[in-house]
Amino acid sequence: MSTTRKEHPSQWDERFSVPEYVYGEAPNDFIREIASSHLNEPMEVVCLCEGEGRNAVWLAELGHQVTNVDLSGVALEKCKALAAKRGVEVHTIQSDMADFHAEPESADLIVLVFAHTPPHIRPHMLAQVEKALRPGGRVLLECYSPDQVGRGTGGPPVAEMMFTLEELRGIFGDWQEHHAEEIIREVHEGHLHTGEAAVVQFYASKPQQ
Numbered sequence: 001m002s003t004t005r006k007e008h009p010s011q012w013d014e015r016f017s018v019p020e021y022v023y024g025e026a027p028n029d030f031i032r033e034i035a036s037s038h039l040n041e042p043m044e045v046v047c048l049c050e051g052e053g054r055n056a057v058w059l060a061e062l063g064h065q066v067t068n069v070d071l072s073g074v075a076l077e078k079c080k081a082l083a084a085k086r087g088v089e090v091h092t093i094q095s096d097m098a099d100f101h102a103e104p105e106s107a108d109l110i111v112l113v114f115a116h117t118p119p120h121i122r123p124h125m126l127a128q129v130e131k132a133l134r135p136g137g138r139v140l141l142e143c144y145s146p147d148q149v150g151r152g153t154g155g156p157p158v159a160e161m162m163f164t165l166e167e168l169r170g171i172f173g174d175w176q177e178h179h180a181e182e183i184i185r186e187v188h189e190g191h192l193h194t195g196e197a198a199v200v201q202f203y204a205s206k207p208q209q
Contacts, residue, residue, distance in 0.1 A: 012072035016052060023051065023190035025082060027058035028113045030142040030201050034179065035062060038138075038203075043108035046132060048125060049097065049115035053079025053090055054189075059111070060088035067091040067107075069100060097125045102132035109133075112141040114193065119160045126171050135209040139172065141202045145182050153195030154187065168202045175204040 015022060027035075043064045047056045050068040052075045060066045060083060068079050068090050076092040083090045093100075098121045110129045117125055129139050146159035156162065165182050180202050187197040 012051075012070075013074040016072055016075040016078060021052045021054065021078065021082070021190060022192050023054060023114075025054050025057075026189070027055045028142055028189060029185075029187070030199075031055050031111065031113060031140060032058070034140055034203055035059065038178070039064070039109070044106065045109045045111060046102070046107045047111040047113075048100075048128070049112065049117065050079070051075040053082050053092075055111060055113055056090045057083045057086055057088060060090050061086055064109075065091075067093060069093045069095055069097075071096050097121050097128075100125070100128060102128040104131055105134045105137075107132045107134065108137050110137070110139045112139070112143065114143055114155065115141070116143060116156050116161045116163075130172070130206065133206045135206060137206045138178075139175075139202065139204055139206075141168070142199055145198045145200045147182075147184075147198035151195070151197060153197050154193035155197070163200045165200050165202065168200065172202075172204055174207055176207070177202075177204045179203040 045059050045064045045066045047068050050056050050070050053068050056066045056068040070076055073094050076094055079090055079092060097117050110132060143163040144155035145164055146162045148155045148162060149159050165180055182200045184198050187193050
């Protein structure tokens with residue numbers, strides 16, 4: 001019997017049960033920056049912990065085939081509504097990350113933006129990234145680093161839920177890095193992510209077989 005503790009969808013459903021998009025409707029700045037110069041060909045994209053879908057919808061607008069995987073059914077309905085307003089389609093999968101099992105080599109790009117699961121779930125989630133990507137596929141991530149704790153500008157309250165570049169390199173050590181750094185930058189993405197923030201940015205390609 002599995003002893004993996006899961007998240008509670010009711011907590012996230014409550015957060016997203018407001019008319020506005022709590023993290024905004026515009027894509028994450030780092031995703032926009034990388035996409036503008038690197039994601040020019042249509043791809044099969046999976047966005048993990050994507051919530052209301054701002055990044056997924058924007059990527060669909062660029063011509064990619066996008067799937068949003070998230071725990072909250074409320075968030076996924078808002079994603080569908082945003083996609084319809086923008087005239088695109090985003091496939092949605094409602095799943096706790098503890099239960100999510102990706103189809104092997106089914107995606108060209110995995111996107112994680114502020115995908116802060118409980119620490120006991122994170123290794124499984126990151127294992128799904130490697131499993132889901134085809135050879136040469138890419139992971140594109142921006143999340144808070146431990147230095148974010150106490151800043152009051154967004155993210156979980158404990159360092160254990162944050163990401164570090166050292167952790168990511170430990171998992172994706174043989175991948176080709178295109179961009180990898182921990183920085184302090186201004187984040188203005190909805191009223192819950194606003195102000196100077198400590199983030200880790202990671203963009204890398206899975207080895208070709």
